[in-house]
Amino acid sequence: MNFNDSLVSAPGKAILHGEHAVVHGKIALAVSLNLRTYLKLKATTTGKVCINLPNIDTFLCWDVSELKRLTQNSCGRQQDEVKRLDAELVKRLREFVGATNGNLDTCSMATLAFLYIYLSLFRSELPSLTVSVWSELPTGAGLGSSAAYSVCLAAALLCASGAIPTPLKECDHTARWCQEDLELINSWAFQGEMIIHGNPSGVDNAVGTWGGMLRFLAGRIIPLSRVPLxxxxxxxxxxxxxxxxxxxxxxxxxxxxxxxxxxxxxxxxxxxxxxxxxxxxxxxxxxxxxxxxxxxxxxxxxxxxxxxxxxxxxxxxxxxxxxxxxxxxxxxxxxxxxxxxxxxxxxxxxxxxxxxxxxxxxxxxxxxxxxxxGGPGVQAHSPLSVKDTVLGILNRY
Structure with a gap:
């Protein structure tokens, strides 16, 4: 499978107003932070799948042949099934990474989310690639770091699989996807959040996808198109x-x-x-x-x-x-x-x-x-549009 290398980013989130009250049927306003997670996806010919997460000191590689065995007896999924986790695949992955008991550490959760989205999107034709992720967001601080990670994974892997096109045109430094593609990115990012958190609200990945500000009420998430920075x-x-x-x-x-x-x-x-x-x-x-x-x-x-x-x-x-x-x-x-x-x-x-x-x-x-x-949600970048420090970190891997 041939695909182009890609560079994407997604923002963290903060609750502006409504925390705790939202649990009891009141409105909450969630906003994007201009602190972002960056992901670089690179096609390789090594026959390996590698993930590098320097923020949490995680560097892992697997042979493609080893991962293919995890997809045996799995069927492709229809578009309307994306919101439901493939429980059998999750079970096999937990056994594969040795995370079969209780609470998972950050490394295990990040690994599971990556492998789940990668295997679900590519299925039998698994490409050799390297994914490197670096974030400006602290982990475990309630700022949507896991959702920004899941959104970046979804966007990059959907592009690599051909499910959505790259939005970057010639001479573009930064670009965003159309509404339909953003909805698909959000659906797969929500899968990653379910892997990591079990029963997430969907607010964090929605903020990471659309950016700006979202109103959350009784399970309904409404992006607000016009908000000041x-x-x-x-x-x-x-x-x-x-x-x-x-x-x-x-x-x-x-x-x-x-x-x-x-x-x-x-x-x-x-x-x-x-x-x-x-x-x-x-x-x-x-x-x-x-x-x-x-x-x-x-x-x-x-x-x-x-x-x-x-x-x-x-x-x-x-x-x-x-x-x-x-x-x-x-x-x-x-x-x-x-x-x-x-x-x-x-x-x-x-x-x-x-x-x-x-x-x-x-x-x-x-x-x-x-x-x-109030800044933008998930974006595709050319290397010229990304800070030298970020690009330097990602290019090490």
């Missing part, structure tokens, strides 16, 4: 947390104090709706300081609500205090209980303030990046 600070407190435990904690509070907590959930829902309205206004009329004033107030109100729900943490309080001392407004993003927070930067915020704030947060023991939200 907003500058933020993204802070990782590096405090580990269990999403499952935090979701259960909120549920217990609601059951114990329904008359108190249900209005809080309604208020968070109204925050998401108001924020969406303001962001849409910012794309259709001149952006004013008042737009940013409202966004900052919504951030403050939502952070207080999240503390009321019981998902705050002293490190997140520190984040809010440190940034407020510089006139900036922050909230947690994701599950809470530690994890990550976002800080809105106004257009007029001076560089010296940004850099001083980043240093203050690093002095607290946190990791902090200046980035943006």
């Amino acid at each position: 907003l500058r933020i600070l993204l802070t990782n407190t590096k405090v580990p947390r269990s999403t499952k435990v935090l979701v259960a904690r909120v549920k217990d509070k609601i059951n114990k104090f329904p008359l108190i907590l249900n209005p809080v959930l309604d208020s968070v829902d109204a925050i998401s709706c108001t924020c969406e309205k303001v962001l849409l206004e910012m794309t259709s009329e001149p952006i004013t300081g008042e737009h940013y004033n409202v966004l900052e107030e919504l951030i403050d109100i939502n952070q207080h609500h999240l503390n009321v729900m019981g998902v705050g943490h002293p490190t997140l309080d520190t984040l809010c205090q440190v940034t407020l001392a510089r006139g900036l407004h922050s909230k947690l993003t994701g599950a809470g209980g530690g994890g990550c927070g976002i800080t809105l930067l106004r257009p007029e915020t001076e560089s010296v303030v940004v850099q001083s704030t980043i240093q203050d947060l690093k002095d607290c023991g946190f990791d902090c990046w200046e980035t943006s939200i």
